[in-house]
Amino acid sequence: MSTAAASSGRPHVLVVPFPPMGHLLPLLDFSHLLSTRHCVRITVTVTPSCLHLLSDFLASTPLAAALPLPLPDPSAPEHAGQIAPGTHHALLAAPLSTLRGSLVSWARSQLDPPTTVLSDFFLGSAQLVADDLRVPRVAFYGVGAFTTAALEQLWNSTLPLDPNNDAALSALPGSPSFPYGHVPSVVRSYVPGDPDWELVREGFLLNSRAWGAVVNTFDAMESDFLEHLKRRFGHGRVWAVGPVANSGCRVGERPTAEAEELFSWLAGCPERSVLYVCFGSMYKPPLSQAAALGAALEASGVRFVWAVSADVAVFPDGLEERARARDKGRVVCGWAPQMEILRHASVGAFVTHCGWNSTLEGVAAGVTLVAWPMKADQFIDARLVVDVHGAAVRAAEGEDAVPDSGALARVFAGAVEGAELGGVRAKARTLAAAAGDAVEEGGSSWLDFERMVKELEAVSAP
Structure with a gap:
């Protein structure tokens, strides 16, 4: 680095992401915005197995560079940014x-x-790095403000929780409570000692x-919980800047021949007639669940x-062939361009596990969400879109659930064709408009982003 560059006064942000894709991509989206909108230098620490995931980000962010991490044992799968089978991915923090x-x-x-x-909020240990360097740290929350507030109360409570009692989050707006099985799995998995x-x-x-907290959400969706976090942290430096993937700078998504064929088929479908089904990048449904889901899709019509997104397909035998023959559907094994699919005019509903990235993408697209939360923060996200906003309907719950295929088929048909969901669809469209307005110039997220940069530059000035 030249002395001229060092003395330029340009901010330099050390980004410490959490390796799993659901955490990595939104933080890269935010870092891209920070760098390209305000000429901020970015250095992203990265585990060896994740280095290739930064190629698009680095190509589109001229002031960014990668810093490979010298992990203690790169040969161990969990140390290389991979999640060892049967372990909670939070243990990567160790x-x-x-x-x-x-x-x-x-x-x-x-x-x-x-x-x-x-740094990602799963890596609070980066606070100690900031302390040593005597610089401010900003925690990036790639989850909603509701989940952030819930985790704050839960981690500060007496653990482990009693599995026989509901978890009462009395400090939060509305004093919500959740059955033990709906508590974020990172808290339930905690082993004292x-x-x-x-x-x-x-x-x-x-x-x-x-010093500050950035939350990938927007004011119209979670204003009460954002205000709660400001009180909880004892300062006003809580900024809602999302949806960051709605800003047009998504990294890591590349077109494929299969995607081109998929969009060609979608182009021939009537408006809002297609149901999109995806449970995230890490979930592989059990065979019995996949069979029930496949039967429900076919029965729904x-x-x-x-x-x-799995290494091995779990689609029921013959489903893809029958769907193609009847011109009723397509199945995708592996990466799917989810945001483009959700924004396509022919897609009207989204069966989702309610992971926060997927929830925001569905909300921003204005489709009807069909909630099937599995674990992690997904029950909280489902509560937000179904009960708080009325912009979604419930399908099932639990990663081991095998619902009745007939009942599930009726939910699917109703989500796409049911006249009784007019109110839900209207609320989904209203929320989508608010998400779009938030990231436009002068919108709530745009303004919070600008305030964050201004305060950060002030506190970082020599």
Whole structure:
């Protein structure tokens, strides 16, 4: 780095993402916005197995660079950014927390050292890096404000929770409560005394010490919970900047020949006639569940696109052939261009696990959400879109659920064709308009983003 560049006064943000895709991509979207809109230098720490995922981001963000992480044991799958079978992905925070010394040494060796640390909320240990460097840290929450507030109360409560009682979140707006099985799985999986889990909990507790918090949401969707977080953290530096994927800078998505064929088929479908089904990038449905889901799709009579992001297809035998023969649907095994699918004029409803990225993408597209929460924060997200906003309907719940295919078929048909869902569709369109307005110049998220940058530049100035 040249001395001229070092003395330019340009902010330099050290970004510490959490490796799984659902965490990585929204933080990269936000970092891209930060860099391209305000000429901010970005250095992204990255695990070896995730380095290839940064190629599109680096190509589209000229002021960004990658810093590969020297993990303690790169041969171990969990240390390479992969999730070992049977373990909660939060445990990735344990090996990543050991990188404090390496990150501090790297930062101090730079002619243009970082002026801010920006990290995923699963990596609260980055607060200690910021402390060592005496720079502000911003925690990035790739979940909603409702979930953020719930996690804040839960991690500060007496753990483990009693599985026989509901978890009462009395401090939150509306005093919601959740059955034990609906509590975020990262809290339910916590094992008191286990060294790795204690590091996970310590990281979440450190988030309350962050100088600021960025939440991938928008004011019209979660204003009450955003105000709660400002009171909870004791300062006003809580900024709703989402949906960040609605800003037109999505990274990591590339067209394929299969996608071109899919969109050609969608172009021939009537407006709002297609049901899109996807449960996220990490979920592979059990065979019995997939069979019930496939039977329901066929029995519903609606057109559909069913995407499973898994190494091995689980679609029922013959489903794809029958769907094509009847011109009723398409099945996708592997990556699917979800945002483009949801925004297509022929797509009217979205069967989703209610992961926050998918929830925001569905909301922004204005489709009717058909909620089937599985785990993690998904029950909270489903509560928000179904009960708080009335912009979604329920299909089933639980990752092991095998619902009656006939009942499920009626839900699917109603989501696409049912006249009784007129109110739900209207609320979904209203929420979509608010999401679009939020990220436009002068919108709530646009203004929060500008306020965040202004305050960050002030506190980072020499």
